[in-house]
Amino acid sequence: MRYFMKINELLGKRYKEKPNDVKLKSHELLLRGGYIRPVASGIFSILLPGQKILKKIENIVRQEINNVGGQEVEMPLVQPKELWQESGRYAAINDELVRLKDRNERGMVLAMTHEEAAVALARTEATSYKDFPFSIYQFAKKFRDEARPRGGLIRVREFTMKDAYSFHRDQESLNKSYSEYASAYDRIFARVGIPEVISVKSDSGMMGGNVSHEYMLLTPSGEDTIITCTKCAYRANKEVATANIEPKNADVDVLPLEKVHTPNTKTIEEVAKFLGVDTSRIAKAVVYKPTKKDSRAVIVMLRGDREVNENKLAKVLLATPEFADDSVFEASKIVPGFASGYKACNARVIVDESLRNEKNLIAGANEQDYHFKNFNVPRDIPEAEFYDISVVQDGDRCPECGAQIKINRGIEVGNIFQLGDKYTKPMKMTYTDENGALQVPIMGCYGIGIGRLMASVVEAKHDDRGPIWPVSIAPWDVSLIALMPKTNDDSTVKSAEKLYHELQSAGIDVLLDDRNTSAGEKFADIDLLGIPLQFVISQRTLEQGKAEWKIRATGEKGLIDLDKVVSMAQNWILSENQKIMEIAKSVQDNTINTFKQKK
RNA sequence: CGGGGUGUAGCUCAGUCUGGUAGAGUGCUUGCUUUGGGAGCAAGAUGUCGAAGGUUCGAAUCCUUUCGCCCCGACCA
Numbered sequence: 268m269r270y271f272m273k274i275n276e277l278l279g280k281r282y283k284e285k286p287n288d289v290k291l292k293s294h295e296l297l298l299r300g301g302y303i304r305p306v307a308s309g310i311f312s313i314l315l316p317g318q319k320i321l322k323k324i325e326n327i328v329r330q331e332i333n334n335v336g337g338q339e340v341e342m343p344l345v346q347p348k349e350l351w352q353e354s355g356r357y358a359a360i361n362d363e364l365v366r367l368k369d370r371n372e373r374g375m376v377l378a379m380t381h382e383e384a385a386v387a388l389a390r391t392e393a394t395s396y397k398d399f400p401f402s403i404y405q406f407a408k409k410f411r412d413e414a415r416p417r418g419g420l421i422r423v424r425e426f427t428m429k430d431a432y433s434f435h436r437d438q439e440s441l442n443k444s445y446s447e448y449a450s451a452y453d454r455i456f457a458r459v460g461i462p463e464v465i466s467v468k469s470d471s472g473m474m475g476g477n478v479s480h481e482y483m484l485l486t487p488s489g490e491d492t493i494i495t496c497t498k499c500a501y502r503a504n505k506e507v508a509t510a511n512i513e514p515k516n517a518d519v520d521v522l523p524l525e526k527v528h529t530p531n532t533k534t535i536e537e538v539a540k541f542l543g544v545d546t547s548r549i550a551k552a553v554v555y556k557p558t559k560k561d562s563r564a565v566i567v568m569l570r571g572d573r574e575v576n577e578n579k580l581a582k583v584l585l586a587t588p589e590f591a592d593d594s595v596f597e598a599s600k601i602v603p604g605f606a607s608g609y610k611a612c613n614a615r616v617i618v619d620e621s622l623r624n625e626k627n628l629i630a631g632a633n634e635q636d637y638h639f640k641n642f643n644v645p646r647d648i649p650e651a652e653f654y655d656i657s658v659v660q661d662g663d664r665c666p667e668c669g670a671q672i673k674i675n676r677g678i679e680v681g682n683i684f685q686l687g688d689k690y691t692k693p694m695k696m697t698y699t700d701e702n703g704a705l706q707v708p709i710m711g712c713y714g715i716g717i718g719r720l721m722a723s724v725v726e727a728k729h730d731d732r733g734p735i736w737p738v739s740i741a742p743w744d745v746s747l748i749a750l751m752p753k754t755n756d757d758s759t760v761k762s763a764e765k766l767y768h769e770l771q772s773a774g775i776d777v778l779l780d781d782r783n784t785s786a787g788e789k790f791a792d793i794d795l796l797g798i799p800l801q802f803v804i805s806q807r808t809l810e811q812g813k814a815e816w817k818i819r820a821t822g823e824k825g826l827i828d829l830d831k832v833v834s835m836a837q838n839w840i841l842s843e844n845q846k847i848m849e850i851a852k853s854v855q856d857n858t859i860n861t862f863k864q865k866k
Numbered sequence: 867c868g869g870g871g872u873g874u875a876g877c878u879c880a881g882u883c884u885g886g887u888a889g890a891g892u893g894c895u896u897g898c899u900u901u902g903g904g905a906g907c908a909a910g911a912u913g914u915c916g917a918a919g920g921u922u923c924g925a926a927u928c929c930u931u932u933c934g935c936c937c938c939g940a941c942c943a
Contacts, residue, residue, distance in 0.1 A: 280876070280877080280893075281904095282876095282877060282878090282892095282893090283877085283878095283892075283893090283904055284877060284878050284892075285878085286877070286878085287872085287877085287878070287879090287935095287936080288871090288872080288935070288936040288937075289936085290936085290937070305935085307934085307935090308934080308935065308936085356943065359943075360943055361941090361943095362941095363941085363942070363943065364943080379943060380943065382943090411942080411943080413941090413942075414867075414940080414941055414942075415937095415938095415939090415940090415941080415942095417936085417937080422942090732903095748902095750901070750902060751900090751901055752901080783901090784901085784904090784905095785900080785901055785902095785903085785904070785905055786901060786902045786903060786904095786905095787901095787902080787903040787904045787905080788903085788904045788905090789902095789903085789904090790902080790903045790904080791903070791904045792904085794903090803902075805901090805902070807902075815902090
């Protein structure tokens with residue numbers, strides 16, 4: 268069997284120039300290095316270097332998931348719509364779900380994820396309590412017609428995901444599986460070269476999900492916002508993060524309410540400017556439509572310098588908040604621009620914790636061109652309901668230890684969810700327990716986007732010249748550059764080929780560059796391919812019977828006897844892999860320890 | 867879906883305002899020279915100027931419509 272290993276046989280140009288319109292470093296380098304090619308927005312083809320990396324990542328994931336008892340399966344991309352009607356998602360999901368018809372007009376969908384298929388598979392196979400617990404997983408394509416793909420492989424429409432589904436009789440069993448997967452994830456991210464990935468509390472959706480964590484690579488180019496504590500282990504996605512908010516005006520006497528004329532001051536900024544106060548002195552009101560369960564409009568009040576977190580609000584309302592339109596304002600006698608919960612007719616007033624201790628605020632008077640001064644929520648809106656519904660922001664304090672928090676950006680490289688019976692119940696999955704009674708099992712699900720993970724490694728590990736792949740996932744273990752001699756002498760090429768075969772025979776995956784091009788181009792190409800260990804032989808080194816070695820990550824280099832190249836490469840690869848495995852172990856141990864401490 | 871930008875050679879872009887019939891660099895092909903960080907000289911190939919319609923003697927350029935792609939936001943099972 269023959270395998271492509273010479274750079275001149277490799278399909279895929281490498282570019283000197285940065286492609287137009289590319290913002291993320293991973294996107295740029297993956298294009299420039301000939302790893303990926305765009306086909307349509309959010310849809311890519313993968314060339315050999317990228318494919319080799321993806322397969323290595325998959326193998327690491329496979330080992331770790333097998334290790335926690337996952338059974339590898341494969342479920343289809345094209346699925347009958349009835350499956351999705353059973354779970355209710357056929358109606359619940361909009362344009363992200365691609366719907367199509369087969370030749371017999373049967374409605375089909377492209378799977379965005381495989382909970383339905385997993386339950387459909389499991390419910391016919393696991394019918395006795397003796398069958399539980401178990402988990403299945405696969406590496407499978409998903410198609411999500413994303414509103415806005417972006418950043419190369421960071422957010423795409425078609426992608427391969429490792430998705431695992433575990434099935435349990437009780438919460439205790441689910442918890443066990445959940446922490447096993449969490450531990451496997453720590454090892455996976457460490458083994459692919461980004462041990463700095465952290466797990467954060469995340470939003471599990473307003474329906475049912477009780478616990479979920481996202482695995483985040485903190486990087487400025489990330490699209491999620493992550494709150495971390497500078498002191499303790501608190502970390503959470505902005506969607507669910509809570510914080511202690513410093514009151515700005517608490518230790519003062521409550522003054523009598525006073526109405527002031529504030530013409531043409533509809534926005535918080537206008538009011539603040541008109542009255543010469545900071546926006547934090549204003550009680551901002553945001554009005555939402557009534558929900559199905561409650562016919563009253565919803566007025567959310569919070570400090571003027573803060574924003575509504577609609578995720579948190581959704582949990583309070585038990586519905587997705589929608590901004591009010593004119594009809595809502597009219598029906599509820601709320602004056603837009605001058606709204607507040609004060610004597611609001613037929614509105615539910617939800618007040619953010621940010622206002623709990625603030626005194627003598629400015630608030631709308633529900634009257635055109637008038638605001639109140641010295642507004643105090645407990646006195647002026649006795650029926651107010653207090654909730655934490657604002658977005659955590661800079662300057663807030665950690666909810667657990669009170670230390671300063673930090674706001675970071677992150678890329679979500681994986682997630683783990685406790686789904687409960689969200690899918691098993693509507694899809695009528697049951698098993699018979701010891702007493703002969705039918706029971707509904709509960710589920711967990713665990714995802715890792717393989718392509719996104721590759722791109723994330725580039726985001727974390729690169730320099731100006733290209734990606735710096737850890738040896739565990741590098742497209743080739745070593746590269747061998749033969750620099751052309753000044754004379755017609757072919758001994759350099761001969762020696763390179765000999766060495767190349769020796770390395771290959773020793774089981775080392777090696778890429779040979781024996782092209783008749785300038786040295787600079789060869790070095791640039793090999794750097795773009797990010798190969799961890801590079802060898803160079805030239806007339807100069809051959810005269811001494813040596814080859815030059817160079818480590819991509821550190822730039823260290825030296826000379827080595829030709830007959831020691833193979834053993835040096837073997838030893839180096841072995842020791843790098845060992846280092847990675849040690850890091851994986853220590854990351855895993857750390858997490859287990861923190862986990863134990865918390866308990 | 868809202869806002870912004872952009873489509874001209876494989877890639878990066880000029881030309882568009884002021885209409886006159888297609889350009890540069892890089893890459894590619896061939897030859898010679900060169901060879902330790904993207905070499906030099908010479909010769910050559912490559913475009914429905916995103917698409918459709920319109921105005922005009924004449925459209926990459928003006929007008930209308932439309933599509934793609936990128937970025938910000940909304941959304942993100």
